[in-house]
Amino acid sequence: MVSRITTDSFRSQHHHSNPLPTSPVPNYNRRKEKVYLQGEVYAVREILNPEKYELNRTGLQMLSSLYKHLPAIRVQYSTISPQVMDIVQKLKRDITRRGVTDDPWDLARKWAKPRSLLPESAPGLGDVLAALSTAPITAADIGYRGTQLKVSLRLKGGQIVVFKPLRYSRDELIEGIYSGFDRHNGEIAAFHLSRLLDLRMVPLTTGRSVSLKRQILPVSTWRLSKTFIQGRAGQMCLYGVCHYCRKNESVCENFHSLEGSVIMWLPKKLRLLEEPHPWRRTYVKNKFAKWEKNESYCERVIHSNQAPRLLHLVDAAVFDFLMQNGDRHHYARVAGANDSPVVLIDNGKSFGDADVDHMDVLAPLLQCCRLHQTTYERLVLLSGGGMSQAMKELLALDPIAPVLAEAHLRAMDRRVIHILAALNACRERKGGWHNVLF
Ligand SMILES: Nc1ncnc2c1ncn2[C@@H]1O[C@H](COP(=O)(O)OP(=O)(O)OP(=O)(O)O)[C@@H](O)[C@H]1O
Numbered sequence: 001m002v003s004r005i006t007t008d009s010f011r012s013q014h015h016h017s018n019p020l021p022t023s024p025v026p027n028y029n030r031r032k033e034k035v036y037l038q039g040e041v042y043a044v045r046e047i048l049n050p051e052k053y054e055l056n057r058t059g060l061q062m063l064s065s066l067y068k069h070l071p072a073i074r075v076q077y078s079t080i081s082p083q084v085m086d087i088v089q090k091l092k093r094d095i096t097r098r099g100v101t102d103d104p105w106d107l108a109r110k111w112a113k114p115r116s117l118l119p120e121s122a123p124g125l126g127d128v129l130a131a132l133s134t135a136p137i138t139a140a141d142i143g144y145r146g147t148q149l150k151v152s153l154r155l156k157g158g159q160i161v162v163f164k165p166l167r168y169s170r171d172e173l174i175e176g177i178y179s180g181f182d183r184h185n186g187e188i189a190a191f192h193l194s195r196l197l198d199l200r201m202v203p204l205t206t207g208r209s210v211s212l213k214r215q216i217l218p219v220s221t222w223r224l225s226k227t228f229i230q231g232r233a234g235q236m237c238l239y240g241v242c243h244y245c246r247k248n249e250s251v252c253e254n255f256h257s258l259e260g261s262v263i264m265w266l267p268k269k270l271r272l273l274e275e276p277h278p279w280r281r282t283y284v285k286n287k288f289a290k291w292e293k294n295e296s297y298c299e300r301v302i303h304s305n306q307a308p309r310l311l312h313l314v315d316a317a318v319f320d321f322l323m324q325n326g327d328r329h330h331y332a333r334v335a336g337a338n339d340s341p342v343v344l345i346d347n348g349k350s351f352g353d354a355d356v357d358h359m360d361v362l363a364p365l366l367q368c369c370r371l372h373q374t375t376y377e378r379l380v381l382l383s384g385g386g387m388s389q390a391m392k393e394l395l396a397l398d399p400i401a402p403v404l405a406e407a408h409l410r411a412m413d414r415r416v417i418h419i420l421a422a423l424n425a426c427r428e429r430k431g432g433w434h435n436v437l438f
């Protein structure tokens with residue numbers, strides 16, 4: 001469903017190894033012009049003339065109203081709320097290893113419920129994360145389904161996890177909303193972001209470095225071990241088994257270890273259902289989906305069998321917009337209830353380009369103009385720089401910190417403001433907050 005990185009030369013041309021400049025004056029360099037000319041709805045940071053955008057996709061007219069509100073919103077939410085640090089302190093206390101439990105897998109299994117994978121206050125979470133990043137690996141196999149390279153690991157005590165390997169440096173530029181390989185660090189950031197937004201539907205995730213040679217190969221199944229090869233410098237490499245797995249696109253150890261993220265497998269008691277996302281992309285350039293052309297598309301969803309999940313889909317859109325994940329082609333939920341939240345698995349197609357906001361990821365919010373009040377309140381709380389500050393503090397505790405480059409943290413602050421501007425446009429359109437927040 002997702003493409004590999006486009007093979008244009010821009011990958012090397014536009015590779016930047018320094019954080020992006022913070023200058024408010026836009027630098028209309030070639031890359032940005034190219035972005036505009038693609039005819040998709042992009043907004044480059046600190047744009048001066050948003051009206052000049054040609055919005056090819058008539059389904060996203062609300063964007064002009066969003067941009068109308070943006071300057072005032074930027075002023076209104078320009079300082080950090082003092083409450084941010086209270087929340088961050090609580091979240092940090094939970095992710096600190098404290099020896100609360102000696103059976104971390106059991107604790108995590110008990111936490112996992114259809115409506116939240118962990119409690120709001122989760123003493124022992126630090127122990128579970130520490131176990132995920134240190135427990136001995138007892139078995140390794142090819143990843144379960146999907147297009148991306150991953151390895152399925154069994155950790156001592158029987159816990160299954162997904163290992164997604166590092167494929168890019170922190171500041172590598174990946175253009176295109178669903179281009180490239182999965183970003184292992186995006187999975188980690190997603191976990192912490194979900195707790196910050198109080199959308200606790202991301203499986204427990206942490207960074208971990210492994211030795212392919214000493215820790216994975218000796219416990220690998222035959223079908224996985226067949227995909228181990230030696231790199232040019234004699235280092236150990238792996239290409240795995242998946243739709244896009246290629247021998248010439250293997251991942252290799254760097255100084256005898258391979259960094260990645262470890263994502264906890266959900267317990268069997270939670271049976272996942274997967275449905276096509278109503279706002280999914282066509283994955284065909286210049287072929288628009290219905291939602292891209294029809295401003296009233298939300299009405300269709302409201303009259304479909306997906307209606308009970310609408311507000312959860314909008315929450316997921318907010319979450320995805322902040323990380324710039326535009327690849328939620330299907331969405332998962334736990335079987336049982338009709339109105340259970342989206343299980344936010346597969347967050348690796350995120351944090352590709354800190355300089356660009358693909359506004360269409362917000363389409364469910366722009367077109368439905370509804371949001372959970374709780375999510376709105378969190379966004380207000382995290383505005384004015386609180387988001388980047390909070391994420392930075394939480395991610396600093398991860399074994400593979402720094403998880404995100406500064407430019408990506410700053411981009412999240414900018415995106416919070418854009419969401420708040422969208423909500424103010426919605427308030428205007430729908431005649432008051434009571435018609436927007438639920
Ligand atoms: N932590 C998890 N717990 C339970 N099931 C999971 C978990 N992670 C992934 N899965 C299952 O495995 C499938 C593939 O995982 P994932 O979506 O991360 O792979 P992918 O290669 O990115 O797939 P795609 O290319 O289709 O996006 C998911 O659709 C889901 O059914």
Ligand SMILES: [Mn+2]
Pocket residue numbers: 002146148327346348349
């Ligand atoms: Mn994916």
